Amino acid sequence: MDHQLSLGSLGLGGASTPSNISFGARSDPVQTSPQLVYQSNGTAIYRLNDTGFKVILDHSTSDEQIIRKFLHQQNISNFLPSSCRKRQVTDVTSFDRRPALSFKWASGITLKEWLQKVQIGPQVDLNVRLRAAMAIARTLSDFHDGGVVYNGLIPENIVLAPFEGEYVATLIDLSSAVVYRDGQRIDVDPAFEKQLKEVDLKSLGLVLNQIFRGEESATGKGAGHGSRDDSGQEDTEGDPGHYRRKRGKQHTLGEGLPLYLGSLISALIDTSTSSEVCYESAKDVFLDLKIMAENANGCLSKSKLDESTAKSRLRLQGDIFYGRQVQMSMLLHLFQSVVVLGNQPQMATISGYPGTGKSTLVNQIKKPLTDLNGCFIEGKFDKHARPDAVLASALNSFFGNIIEANTGNTLMSMKWRIHDAIGGGSNNVLLEILPNLQKWMADGSVAMENLAPRKGIGSSHRLKFMFCKLIGAITCRAHPLILFLDDLQWADEMTLDIIRMMMTDPDIRHFLFLGCYRDNEVNLTHPLTAKLKAIQEQGISIVTIKIGPIEKECVNTLLSEALCMPPNLCRPLSDVVHSKTGGIILFVLRFLASLNDEGDLWFSMSSRRWMYNLEEIRLKEIHDDVVSHMTEHMKSLPKTMQVGLKFAACLGPIFDEKTLEKARKDNESDSFLKSCIEFGFLQKFGSNQYVWAHDQIQQAAYDLIPLPKRESFHLLVGSRLFMATPPSEMKHMIFFIVDSMNRGSKLIDDPGQKYEVSQ
Secondary structure, three states, X not given: OXXXXXXXXXXXXXXXXXXXXXXXOOOOOOOOOOEEEEEOOOEEEEEEOOEEEEEEOOOOOOHHHHHHXXXXXXXXXXXXXXXXXXXXXXEEEEEOOEEEEEEEOOOOEEHHHHHHHHHHOOOOOHHHHHHHHHHHHHHHHHHHHOOEEOOOOOHHHEEEEEEOOEEEEEEOOOOOOEEOOOOOOOOOOHHHHHHHHHHHHHHHHHHHHHHHHOOOOEOOOOOOOOOEOOOOOEOOOOOHHHHHHOEOOOOOOOOOOOHHHHHHHHHHHOOOOOOOOOOOOHHHHHHHHHHHHHOHHHHOOOOOOOHHHHOOOOOOOOOOOXXXXXXXXXXXXXXXXXXXXXXXXXXXXEEEOOOOXXXXXXXXXXXXXXXXXXXXXXXXXXXXXXXXXHHHHHHHXXXXXXXXXXXXXXXXXHHHHHHHHHOOOOOOHHHHHOHHHHHHHOOOOOOOOOOOOOOOOOOHHHHHHHHHHHHHHHOOOOOOEEEEEEOHHHOOHHHHHHHHHHHHOOOOOOXXXXXXXXXXXXXXXXXXXXXXXXXXXXXXXXXEEEEXXXXXXXXXXXXXXXHOOOHHHHHHHHHHHHHHHOOOHHHHHHHHHHHHHOOOEEEEOOOOEEEEOHHHHHHOOOOOOHHHHHHHHHHOOOHHHHHHHHHHHHOOOEEEHHHHHHHHOOOOHHHHHHHHHHHOOEEEEOOOEEEEOOHHHHHHHHOOOOHHHHHHHHHHHHXXXXXXXXXXXXXXXXXXXXXXXXXXXXXXXXXHHHHHHHO
């Protein structure tokens, strides 16, 4: 029965797949005499229906030698398990008065024929090539699992055939195959086994290079190895010597291919650069190809080198997110409750060691919230700043973003709700401490009452009450609200009371409060513990989410995506990185950055893949905590960079470029800030605002200042800011100036200077 199967008919290549690639099924009637299907200088292959015959044509080789060689192939065929797709040898017989090898005919076409058809036909989809590559790697893996190295992997010896929407590959010539592990020899020296497999893996790299380039000829150094009999005569269907000699256009390894795929092929072919960044198993190659096929959009999206990669600079995003599926599902469940039901406020606390990614977890909720027109208000406590100003600052930034977004009348209903809840007088207690709210409310769209002037801002209880009313007015079914406060371990009593009041306010709906804190700094006697217990005693359920280190596999995925390399090539490095960092995500990122800076992790232009010196990395001694490690790393930076980091650390978690310029007294802040962003120390938001990527990084920069000199350094910063700030900008700069002056006030002896500072 005739099966003229094309790649398109298999659903492997779609419209772009060449329809002229058929796979050699029989359409002729039953044969009565053998047909010659292949002949080279030393070998002839005949076919009679489903049986093939291999005959050696070299008359200088004795029948005894030929029979010995054929018996070897029969032994290999019988030794391999039946599930392994190899040439199925049935007998050593005679053909035309010569010894012959009888075998079951493998359906399909050789890879050499496949490549020829690909070259002359329309462009073959990359996915089709991936399926072919996977089939070959899987069969080679089965050979190795069966204790056999093949030693003859060339296109002429590989038969491809379609099967259930995929490809299967059969390795036909077994003359060079060698058994390295049998039933009586279970334990094989790993170094010996690795050496035996290297030939197959390198040949696999050359074959894959041809498949994805669509070329017939080999590229790279050293092609496959042919098999030879005792007399030295080559005896294969395909001629490996010819394969090795016939070369087309030479390419740099991996050139023109997606980086992920190029890295895989380069690691197979070029094993001379680093023994660590290479494959030791065909199964690993198959698994990496499978990952590539399942995630083609991610793995194959990057083909060209960007500037940073070309300069061997590793770019790592500070807010990358891996793992945490359980914790994320808990957050999403809470979020759904707030959106769908919203009959009462919901609350969750997220605790973990510094640098484990607590705030990054919270940031994952922003997209689904934005998709539902929700509002996100965030604030962060700082042990060096006034904690009672954090909530007000967060709300003020929220209304500032609304003004900057220029939403027009989109939020008019919110504006009216706020007006009804807190009033609109220019002397309103909240409008006094939230200037952006006052500006937004005073645009003429809402009538503003003229309330009587206040003496002070009123009692703290009234202020707490007003905050609750404001939150209740912001949120509604159409605009659910998430309030996120980070580093609650440094929160003040008043803010904690406001949180308690918000969670028990019956008028606040469609509201979710998220709070992060460091569990190593909060014990049973900490004020936060008492306040959370008080909230629970009022009938409020608090969902507790614990964040620990990320798993080893997550570190490997992180590296694979950051380096655009297959996971199995990254595994030796990820194992060491995870071991040294304990899986603390911030520590992982900083450690990788330091390896790149110190030249132990670099991009090789010749191999077009990232390389690493695993032995040097294993020997590195690192500090137990991430702050000490980062401080030591920062000490290796240029002195000007270190000085800039000291000034930036003194300005707090958020600052702008002008403030930094005044503190540094130079005009080079722009290049310094760009370097900080490149190193991953800072992140830019807005037009000229900068925030530390993590408070641990700010602490590491702050620790560059020797402890005995910190007060004088703060006094220097405060003095420079005061002297460089005109009266028109004083309102904006007053916090930076007062904060720095206060920390250095003990060093001021002159009464006149003390009075001037107090003023």
